[in-house]
Every structure is written in structure tokens, then in C-alpha cells.
Amino acid sequence: MQSLERADAVEEARAEAGRAGPPHLSLMGIVKRFGAFSALEDVSLAVAPGKLVCFLGPSGCGKTTLLRVIAGLETQDAGTIMIGGLNVSRLPPAQRDFGIVFQSYALFPNLTVAQNVGYGLVNRRKRRAEIKARVAEMLNLVGLTEHGAKYPIQLSGGQQQRVALARALATSPSLLLLDEPLSALDARVRVHLREEIKALQRRLGVTTIMVTHDQEEALALADEIVVMNRGRVEQIGTPTEIYNAPATAFIADFVGEMNMLDATILAANRIRVGALTLSSAHAEARTPGERVQVGLRPEDVRIRGLGPGAPNTLAVRVTSLDFLGAFWRAALKVENDPELVLRSDFSINAMRDLNIHVGQSLMISLPPEALRVFARAGA
Amino acid sequence: MRAGILALTALLLLFVAFPLATLLFKSFQDSTGRLVGLANYQRYFMTPTLVASLWNSLAVAVLATAIVVPLAFLYAYGLTRTCLPAKRLLVALALLPLFAPSLLPAISLIYIFGNQGFLKGWLFGASIYGPFGIVLAQVFYCFPHALMILTTAFSLADGRLYEAAAAMGTGRWRVFRTITLPGVRYGLISALFVVFTLVITDFGIAKVIGGQFNVLATDAYKQVVGQQNFEMGAVVGFLLLVPAALAFVLDRHVQRRQVALLSARAVPFEPRAHAGKDLGMLAYCVVVGGLIAAVLAVAVWGSFVTYWPYNLSLTLKNYDFETFEPNAAGPYFASLKMATLAAVAGTTVIFCGAYLIEKGRGLRALRTLAHLIAMLPMAVPGLVLGLGYVFFINAPWNPLGILYGSILLLAINSIAHFYTTAHVTALTALKQLDGEFEAVSASLKVPFYRTFVRVTLPICLPAILDIAIYLFVNALTTVSAVVFLYGASSKLASISIVHMDEAGATAAAAAMATLIVATALAVKLLHLILEQHVFAKLQAWRKR
Numbered sequence: 001m002q003s004l005e006r007a008d009a010v011e012e013a014r015a016e017a018g019r020a021g022p023p024h025l026s027l028m029g030i031v032k033r034f035g036a037f038s039a040l041e042d043v044s045l046a047v048a049p050g051k052l053v054c055f056l057g058p059s060g061c062g063k064t065t066l067l068r069v070i071a072g073l074e075t076q077d078a079g080t081i082m083i084g085g086l087n088v089s090r091l092p093p094a095q096r097d098f099g100i101v102f103q104s105y106a107l108f109p110n111l112t113v114a115q116n117v118g119y120g121l122v123n124r125r126k127r128r129a130e131i132k133a134r135v136a137e138m139l140n141l142v143g144l145t146e147h148g149a150k151y152p153i154q155l156s157g158g159q160q161q162r163v164a165l166a167r168a169l170a171t172s173p174s175l176l177l178l179d180e181p182l183s184a185l186d187a188r189v190r191v192h193l194r195e196e197i198k199a200l201q202r203r204l205g206v207t208t209i210m211v212t213h214d215q216e217e218a219l220a221l222a223d224e225i226v227v228m229n230r231g232r233v234e235q236i237g238t239p240t241e242i243y244n245a246p247a248t249a250f251i252a253d254f255v256g257e258m259n260m261l262d263a264t265i266l267a268a269n270r271i272r273v274g275a276l277t278l279s280s281a282h283a284e285a286r287t288p289g290e291r292v293q294v295g296l297r298p299e300d301v302r303i304r305g306l307g308p309g310a311p312n313t314l315a316v317r318v319t320s321l322d323f324l325g326a327f328w329r330a331a332l333k334v335e336n337d338p339e340l341v342l343r344s345d346f347s348i349n350a351m352r353d354l355n356i357h358v359g360q361s362l363m364i365s366l367p368p369e370a371l372r373v374f375a376r377a378g379a
Numbered sequence: 380m381r382a383g384i385l386a387l388t389a390l391l392l393l394f395v396a397f398p399l400a401t402l403l404f405k406s407f408q409d410s411t412g413r414l415v416g417l418a419n420y421q422r423y424f425m426t427p428t429l430v431a432s433l434w435n436s437l438a439v440a441v442l443a444t445a446i447v448v449p450l451a452f453l454y455a456y457g458l459t460r461t462c463l464p465a466k467r468l469l470v471a472l473a474l475l476p477l478f479a480p481s482l483l484p485a486i487s488l489i490y491i492f493g494n495q496g497f498l499k500g501w502l503f504g505a506s507i508y509g510p511f512g513i514v515l516a517q518v519f520y521c522f523p524h525a526l527m528i529l530t531t532a533f534s535l536a537d538g539r540l541y542e543a544a545a546a547m548g549t550g551r552w553r554v555f556r557t558i559t560l561p562g563v564r565y566g567l568i569s570a571l572f573v574v575f576t577l578v579i580t581d582f583g584i585a586k587v588i589g590g591q592f593n594v595l596a597t598d599a600y601k602q603v604v605g606q607q608n609f610e611m612g613a614v615v616g617f618l619l620l621v622p623a624a625l626a627f628v629l630d631r632h633v634q635r636r637q638v639a640l641l642s643a644r645a646v647p648f649e650p651r652a653h654a655g656k657d658l659g660m661l662a663y664c665v666v667v668g669g670l671i672a673a674v675l676a677v678a679v680w681g682s683f684v685t686y687w688p689y690n691l692s693l694t695l696k697n698y699d700f701e702t703f704e705p706n707a708a709g710p711y712f713a714s715l716k717m718a719t720l721a722a723v724a725g726t727t728v729i730f731c732g733a734y735l736i737e738k739g740r741g742l743r744a745l746r747t748l749a750h751l752i753a754m755l756p757m758a759v760p761g762l763v764l765g766l767g768y769v770f771f772i773n774a775p776w777n778p779l780g781i782l783y784g785s786i787l788l789l790a791i792n793s794i795a796h797f798y799t800t801a802h803v804t805a806l807t808a809l810k811q812l813d814g815e816f817e818a819v820s821a822s823l824k825v826p827f828y829r830t831f832v833r834v835t836l837p838i839c840l841p842a843i844l845d846i847a848i849y850l851f852v853n854a855l856t857t858v859s860a861v862v863f864l865y866g867a868s869s870k871l872a873s874i875s876i877v878h879m880d881e882a883g884a885t886a887a888a889a890a891m892a893t894l895i896v897a898t899a900l901a902v903k904l905l906h907l908i909l910e911q912h913v914f915a916k917l918q919a920w921r922k923r
Contacts, residue, residue: 073818093821100822106815110837110920120823151920171823 022085024049024207025070025175030079032065032231039065041231043079047224052201052208054218057228058254063211066228067177070209072096084174098175099168103183105160107152113163114139114148120171138166141200158189165197169204176201178210182217194221215255219243227251249374252295259296259342262376265289271373275337278312280371293374298329300370301344303354303362312366316342318358330356332364380735380827384742384749387732391752393779394795398767399759402620405613405770419614429611432593433618439510439594440579440622443517447525447574450518452567454667455529457660459536460559462652464661470530472668474523475675478899480856480873481583482880483892484519487678488512488588489885495688508590516584519674521577525570532566536648568633572626579622580760583858583873587880595619596762600862603766616766620759627758675896682890697890703879704887710875711894714855717789717871721854725794725801726847733805734835738817738827757799761859764796769863784866792864793854801846808842809835840914848906852899 023046032040039062047053055063068074070081072093081089088096107116118135126134139145142162152160161181168176181197182190198221201208212218218225219239227234227242235247246252253260263273265286271278273294286292306313316332319341327345334340344364346356356362409415423429454473458466476484491498492507505511536559544554582596589597595615603612683693701707732753736746756764772779772788782788812835820830836843858873865874872891879888 071818071822073821093818094824094826098822100818102813102815102819104813104815106813106819108816108834110834120825122825153920153922167819168822173822 021048023047023082024084025209026082027066027070028080028082030066030069030081031077032062032069032074033077038231040069040076043228043231043233045226045233045236047207047209049207050205051223052198052210052221053224053226054222055209055211055226055228056215056218056222056255057213059213060230061228062231063213063228064179067179067209067211070175071098071100071177097173098177099171099173100177101161101164101168101179101181103180105152105164105184107160107163107167109152111151112148113144113150113152113155116152116163117166117170119167134170138170141169141203142166142196156189157185158193161185161193162196165200169200169206174207176206176208178208180211180213182212182214190217197221219255227254229254246295246372249293249295249376252372252374257298257343257345259298261294261296261340263292263294263373265292265373269368271371273337274334274340276314276334276340278366278371279368280373281368282371282373286373291376293376295372295374296342296366296370298343298345300367301332301342302365302367303344303346303350306363306365310365311368312371314364314366316362316364318356318360318362321356321358328356332362335361380739381742383731383735384739384745387728387735388745388749388752390728391732391749394791395752395755395798398764398771399620399755401771401774402613402616402763402767405610406617408610410608410610419610423611423614423618428593429598429615432595432598435510435592436579436594436596437622439513439517440575442510443514443521443578444571444574446514447518447521448529448567448570450667451522451525451529451570453660454522454664455526455533457664458530459533460648460650461657461660462650463657463664469664469668472672473526475672476520477523478852478856478903479675479896480858480876480892481516481520481581482587482858482873482876482888483678483896484674485512485516485584485587486681486876486880486885486889486892487519487674488516490677490681490687490889491674497688506590508588509592512588512590513584513592513594516588517578517581519671520581520584521574522671524577525574528566528570528573529563532563532569534648535566536562537645538648539646541648542646565633565636569630572630576623576626576760580619580762581859582762582862583877586877596859599762599766603769603863609770612766613770616763620763623760623763624758678889679893679896682886682893684886687886697886698894700875700887700891702887703882703884704875704891706870706875710870710872711891713786713869714872714895715898717786717793717869718851718854720786720790721793722847722851724790725797725850725854726843728794729798729801729846730805730839730843733802733809734831737806737809738835740817753802754799756796759796761796761857762862765792765860765863768792768860784864784869786869789861789864789869789871790854792860793857794850796857796860797850797853801849804842804846804849805839808839812838837917840917841910844906844910844914848903851902855895855899 025047026045028044030040030043031038043062043066055066057063065074069076070083072088072091072095076089079089080087083096083098108119111119114135117138118131121131121134135148136145139148142165144159144162144166147155147159147163152163155163161184164181178197182194185193194217197210210218210221219242222239224236225239225242226236229250235242235251237245242251242255246255249260252258261273263271265283265288266272266277267288268286269279269281269283271280271283271292271294278294280294283292302310315335317335318330319333320331322329327347328351330344330346332342332344334342342364350356354362406419407414407416409418454469457463458470463469488507489512490496492502492512493499496507502511507515540558541554544558549557579594580596582600585592585594585597586600595618599612599615599619602608602615681687682697683695684690685692685694685696700711704710732749736750736753739746768788771777772783774780782791816830816834817827820827856873858877861871862874862877865871872895876888876891879885879891
């Protein structure tokens with residue numbers, strides 16, 4: 001059941017990409033096993049030129065392995081890789097056209113920043129003056145012009161990252177691979193640097209693939225997200241598609257916050273959750289009696305403007321409130337079904353206007369389109 | 380890169396694995412080359428004198444180990460866990476025996492306790508020649524080896540454990556018993572095994588001061604060089620290999636159970652000053668360190684003495700080797716040549732080999748094989764390796780036979796003998812490099828050897844120099860392996876010392892030994908100076 005949904009999503013994405021022109025990178029049927037462990041299972045995707053694509057997934061899902069297979073640092077057991085129309089499946093890394101930035105940056109500690117950035121250029125037998133000019137251009141691009149003579153150990157984490165980026169881009173590769181480039185940085189720097197990466201990528205128009213486990217990063221940066229789990233591609237789509245229309249329960253839960261509730265289909269568009277009967281806009285293709293999972297985002301719970309025709313109204317009691325800076329996260333216990341506890345996010349405004357406090361009774365409404373239905377895992 | 384891996388594996392097979400295999404097979408053959416199974420071993424165990432040497436070797440090894448390790452334990456404790464002054468000087472004193480051939484302490488003891496010794500009375504009629512002399516000389520010789528292992532073990536201390544114990548008001552003895560001792564447990568076991576192996580396989584000391592007391596090492600020498608009975612020599616060689624290999628395997632087994640003592644969150648241990656303890660340990664260390672230096676100094680002094688003990692005026696006549704040695708100072712220069720060759724060629728092969736094994740891609744089975752063979756020499760005593768070389772290189776079907784007796788072969792043997800420590804040092808340095816340098820290099824289309832020269836070598840330079848010095852000093856001072864392999868033109872200083880001592884020219888032997896020590900110390904000093912001044916500049920990129 002899930003694989004059908006996934007296959008549809010992938011097919012759609014591929015069709016979409018095809019309409020934009022030939023893809024710069026395309027993978028078909030990639031399989032990679034380490035002994036008995038299957039790291040990548042039948043992975044296929046296409047990346048349009050000039051796009052920034054994120055491989056997103058939990059640890060161990062195979063996203064870094066996939067990146068390394070694209071780079072040629074790991075050899076796939078089956079499948080084809082095409083970069084710029086060229087079949088590179090059997091070529092060693094040195095013969096593929098890409099630049100790469102690792103999580104640890106891998107800067108050469110005994111060379112200056114300028115020497116690091118110019119490392120790939122020296123080999124191409126360019127003249128000294130040309131190399132110097134190009135290095136200066138790259139340093140300017142990443143905002144490190146005055147740091148050319150320093151050694152990596154003298155730079156901060158964010159600066160080292162930018163040097164690594166400049167080094168990878170200096171040779172003007174057609175494909176840029178980033179392996180969790182921001183994981184080693186602290187939160188503030190991370191946000192700032194990710195905007196810089198996005199701006200840089202837009203400016204240069206280089207096809208980029210970024211691996212990350214941080215879904216916020218993926219949502220903010222990517223033109224397209226490839227969500228992976230256990231070696232398989234679960235969904236490919238734009239950030240809004242992934243967030244608003246997750247194809248599987250895993251994606252729904254992994255990206256953003258989600259209340260996951262066990263439910264049973266009663267009829268088309270009617271589901272039973274615990275002791276409640278709710279209407280959902282996503283239950284048409286299901287058979288009655290089918291056991292499913294229902295996902296509800298905390299921010300979709302409505303507490304204001306509940307007129308008489310409001311759908312799925314429930315009486316709840318607030319059992320806890322967590323202050324998270326920009327909003328409050330509340331735990332709401334449903335009066336009619338005390339087993340059911342919903343997480344809900346309330347803005348500061350709502351808290352103030354409605355004077356919400358612990359122990360208070362409220363009426364809430366759950367919009368039918370916000371109740372997403374997924375096949376139950378293991379069903 | 381593939382060619383390099385193939386070449387490395389071939390070299391290791393040729394100069395480490397095959398000689399050992401030949402030795403093993405030889406012990407199962409008779410003098411005509413027929414396989415006779417265990418007949419040689421039977422004959423060995425039925426000869427009372429030969430079996431006696433086996434027990435002698437074991438007894439001496441156990442005794443020496445039982446004396447050295449506690450002494451070194453206390454010394455290491457003093458160096459790392461107290462606030463002693465002049466720690467560097469104390470370390471230098473204790474490490475002196477490393478720069479001398481094993482014979483040197485033996486010669487010194489002869490001067491002190493021998494028939495003309497000035498402290499002969501202390502022995503109450505017993506003779507220094509024999510087990511007593513061997514054990515005493517081994518104590519001096521093995522002390523630095525045990526010390527290095529134990530200081531490393533002691534310095535791997537997490538300060539937080541001691542802080543926690545102090546916060547709970549734990550008594551000092553309890554802290555020692557429950558925190559300190561368990562922490563150094565594996566270093567202690569390692570030291571026991573290393574010293575045991577060193578003593579049981581040493582040839583030089585047993586030859587010079589052993590007298591009529593036979594041990595396995597001297598037996599092997601007598602069988603092969605004296606009686607030309609190669610098969611028996613092979614049996615003895617194999618028996619020498621067993622305790623060493625056993626100790627090695629047991630040590631590895633124990634090490635595997637050692638949990639990492641220092642996590643990333645560990646805080647280095649800072650000893651706190653404690654007048655009584657510091658003074659006590661200082662006295663101990665000064666006495667022990669001083670004794671070691673004094674014992675070695677006696678031999679040096681003896682080399683300048685005109686005619687011991689009757690004419691104690693100083694002279695340089697003992698350094699005129701022509702009187703005692705057909706080749707005059709030839710052996711000294713031969714040693715110098717051999718050690719330099721071993722250092723230069725050895726460092727190159729070992730470091731490049733370690734690089735290929737660690738960072739190479741493809742041919743995984745060969746790389747693993749090469750690594751395993753590289754770890755073998757640690758378990759093989761020099762004498763056994765030398766014997767293996769005799770049988771393998773000299774075999775009638777072996778084209779490498781032309782190398783026999785040459786300086787080149789001696790250098791190759793030294794490199795093979797000391798391969799493991801150097802190999803592990805190189806691997807450790809290489810493992811500290813970011814694993815993705817080669818990947819970055821490939822993505823930038825820079826060939827791997829360019830990155831090797833521009834990045835890997837400069838970063839690993841300190842380790843490379845350490846390996847070179849290690850190989851040089853050890854090749855210069857080694858006795859056991861070369862005693863079977865030298866030829867007329869390649870007689871080394873250490874052999875010359877043995878011969879001169881045999882001929883009764885103890886002073887000349889002491890003189891040659893002093894030359895060796897002086898050279899080794901001079902080179903080490905040069906290394907230290909270069910490290911401080913020249914290379915400090917080249918390594919400026921390490922500082923913030």
C-alpha cells in the first residue's frame with residue numbers, strides 16, 4: 001500500500017522534472033549492500049540543472065551513502081548514474097565532474113586558506129596570475145578576502161566551512177555535493193550560513209545536492225526534498241508538498257510535528273478515533289473497517305472563530321502548557337475520550353486574547369483537510 | 380597505487396614471512412633435507428644439556444621480569460603522579476640503556492663485580508659470570524622498555540575520577556587500590572610480557588656474562604655457528620619463538636579487553652604537591668636513575684683506563700682498535716653505514732607502506748595481508764629472524780643468496796626486525812589525518828601522490844623523524860639478529876664487541892661500545908635540536 005503511494009509520488013516528480021528539460025543528475029535503480037545490510041534499495045531520482053536538492057532522513061537512512069555513490073567514493077552494487085548526460089557509473093571519482101564539502105570540511109591544515117582554495121587549480125597548469133585571480137574571486141564570493149594568508153586552525157567553524165565551499169567551487173564543477181555541511185556549527189551560525197549557501201547557489205546556478213538530517217534546514221533551503229528512510233526514497237517533492245501532503249506516516253511524523261492517532265475508517269470521509277467520530281477530507285479511497293493512522297499538525301487545531309457549523313468540534317481540557325518562545329505548546333485532553341491527548345500550538349496572541357491556562361476547558365475544531373490518513377504501519 | 384600495494388606485499392612476504400616459514404620447515408628436516416617430522420624435537424628434548432638451557436632461559440626471564448617491572452612501576456609512578464622536580468633529567472637517565480647495545484651493562488658489571496672488579500667483595504664468593512650476572516645486566520637493559528610502557532599507562536588518567544574520589548573523602552590507599560591500579564592494569568601486563576620476551580631472547584648479555592650458564596640464545600649460536608648443525612639451530616629458534624609469540628598473543632588478547640580510559644570528556648590528571656611523597660619518590664628516582672647512569676658510566680670509564688685495575692690512568696690507547704680487531708675501526712663505520720641505510724630505506728618503505736595500507740583503495744585482501752605480516756616481527760626475537768634469514772637467503776635455490784654477508788642484507792634484516800613499532804607509529808600518525816583528504820583530492824582532480832607530498836608528508840613529519848631515529852638507534856645497537864648474518868666485509872660493531880670480549884680485550888670492547896653509545900646519543904640530540912628550532916618553523920601551521 002505504502003509503496004504504491006511512494007511510486008506515484010516519484011513518478012510525478014520525475015514527470016515534473018522531465019518537463020523542465022533533461023536532468024543534470026539522474027540515478028536509476030541504485031542498490032548498495034554492506035554484507036547482509038541493505039543501505040540503498042532501488043533508489044531512482046532525477047535532479048534538474050541549477051536546482052538545490054536536499055536528501056533528508058534520519059540517521060542510517062542511506063542519504064550519505066547515496067551521496068558517496070554519486071561521487072564515486074562508494075561503488076554501487078547495481079544501477080546507473082548519469083551526470084550531465086554522461087554515464088559515470090563505472091568511473092572513479094577523479095573522472096567525475098563534481099565538488100564536495102564534507103561534514104569535517106577536510107581542509108588541509110598545513111596550507112593557507114588561499115593555498116587550500118587554489119588546490120584544484122594548480123593541477124590544471126594554469127598560470128600563477130590566473131590562479132591568484134581566481135582564488136581572490138572565490139574568497140570574495142564567500143566573504144573571506146582578508147583571510148587568505150591564515151591557516152585553517154586560526155579560523156572559526158563557520159569560516160572554515162566557507163573555505164571548504166570556496167575550494168569545492170573554485171574549479172567550476174557542474175555538480176556540488178554537500179554532506180551535512182552545517183552539522184558541526186552552532187545554531188546561530190548555522191542559520192546565517194545556510195542563507196549564504198542558498199544565495200551562493202542561486203548566484204552561481206550550480207546543481208547542488210545537500211544531505212541533512214535537520215528538517216528545518218531542508219524546508220528552508222531546498223528546491224526539492226528527497227525524503228529517505230531505511231535505504232528507500234519515500235517521497236520527492238517541494239518543501240510545501242512534503243510538509244502539507246506527506247505521502248506516508250513516516251514522513252508526516254519526521255517533518256514537522258504531528259499528532260499520530262490510531263483510527264478506523266467508518267465510511268467515505270468518516271473516521272473513528274477512539275470514542276470520537278470525525279470527518280476527514282482524505283479518507284475517500286479507503287475501505288470501511290480499515291485500520292489507519294490519522295495525522296494532525298498541532299498548528300491546525302482551531303480555537304477561534306468557531307461558529308455553529310464548525311467541523312469536528314471537541315470539548316477539551318488544557319493539561320499542560322510549554323513556553324517555546326514564539327508560541328506555546330499545549331496538551332489537550334479530550335473530554336469525551338480521556339485516553340486521547342492532542343498536542344496543539346497556540347500563538348502568543350491567542351494565549352493572551354483567550355487567557356488560556358492549565359485546567360481550562362476549551363472548544364476546539366479540527367478542520368477535515370487537516371486530518372491526514374495514512375496506512376497503519378505493519379497493516 | 381595498486382603497483383605499490385603489490386610491491387609492499389611482495390617485500391613483506393620475501394623478507395618477513397618466508398624466512399620464518401623456512402625456519403619452521405627446517406626444524407622438521409634432517410641434514411639431507413628430508414622431512415623427518417618431529418625427530419629433531421625429540422632429539423632436543425632427550426638431550427639433557429639442551430633441555431637445561433630451556434629451563435635456564437625461563438628461570439632467568441621470570442626472575443629478571445619480577446625485579447625490573449616493580450622497579451619501573453615505582454619509577455613511572457613517581458614521574459607521573461607526583462610533583463617531582465627535574466622530571467626530564469630523570470627520564471633521560473632512565474632511558475640511557477636504550478642507546479647502548481645490550482652488552483654494555485654486562486661489560487660494566489664485569490668491571491664492577493668481575494674477577495678484577497672493585498666491588499667483587501659484595502658477592503661473597505659468588506661469581507658474576509652466570510645467572511646472577513645475566514639477571515642483573517638484564518635489569519639494567521630492560522628497565523627503559525618497562526618504564527616507557529608504564530609511564531604511558533600512568534599518564535592515561537582521567538582527572539575527574541580522582542576529583543570524584545576526593546569529593547567522597549576516599550583515603551589515599553583506597554584511591555590507589557581502586558582507581559590507580561586498575562587503570563594501569565593493562566600497561567602492567569604489557570610490560571611484563573615485553574620484558575619477559577626481551578630477556579628470554581637476548582643473546583648479547585648471555586654471551587658476555589653468561590659464563591657456563593647456557594640459555595636458548597647462546598645454544599642457537601653454538602648449534603649454528605659452532606657446530607654447523609642447522610636443523611638443531613632451527614629447533615632452538617622455534618623454541619625461542621614460542622614464548623615470544625605466546626606473550627604477544629596473550630598481550631593482544633588482554634589489550635582487546637581494555638576499555639578506552641580516556642573519553643573525549645576526560646580531564647587530564649594534575650598531581651598535587653605533597654612534600655613527603657614527593658621527597659620520597661625523588662630520593663628513589665635519583666637512586667635508581669643514578670645507578671643506571673653510573674653502571675653505564677663505569678664501562679665508559681673503563682674504556683679510557685690503561686690497564687684495569689692496576690694502571691687506572693686515562694688513555695686513548697683502547698680506541699686504537701687495530702691491536703684487537705683485524706679491521707681496525709672498520710666495524711664501527713660498517714655499523715654506521717648499516718644503521719643509516721636502515722633508517723633511510725626503512726622509513727621510506729614503512730611510511731609509504733603504512734600509507735598504502737591505511738589510505739589505499741582496492742586490493743583489500745592484499746592490504747590486510749600486508750598489515751598482518753607487518754605486525755609479525757613484534758612477536759619474533761631478533762635471533763630467530765636472523766636464523767630464518769640464514770636458512771632462507773642461503774638456500775641453494777634462492778637467487779637472493781648473493782646478498783648474504785652484505786651490509787644491505789643486514790640493513791634489510793634490521794628493518795624487518797623493528798618493522799612493527801615503526802609501522803604502528805606511522806599508522807597512528809596517518810589515522811589522525813582527516814579521512815577525506817584523498818576524496819577531496821580526487822574531486823579536485825589532483826593525483827593522490829601530489830596530495831601525499833604536499834599534505835600527508837608535512838603533517839606526518841614528526842612521526843617520520845621519530846621512526847627514522849628509532850630505526851637508526853636500534854640498528855646501531857642490535858646484536859641478536861646480526862650475529863648470524865655478517866660477512867667479512869660487513870662485520871658490525873656489536874659483533875666486534877663480542878669477539879673482543881671473547882678474546883679478553885674487555886677495555887677495547889668497552890671502547891667500541893662507548894663509540895656506539897656516543898653516536899646514538901649524538902644523533903638523538905641532533906634530532907631534539909632540529910625538532911626545537913628548524914622544524915618548529917615548518918610546523919607553524921599547528922599554532923593558533
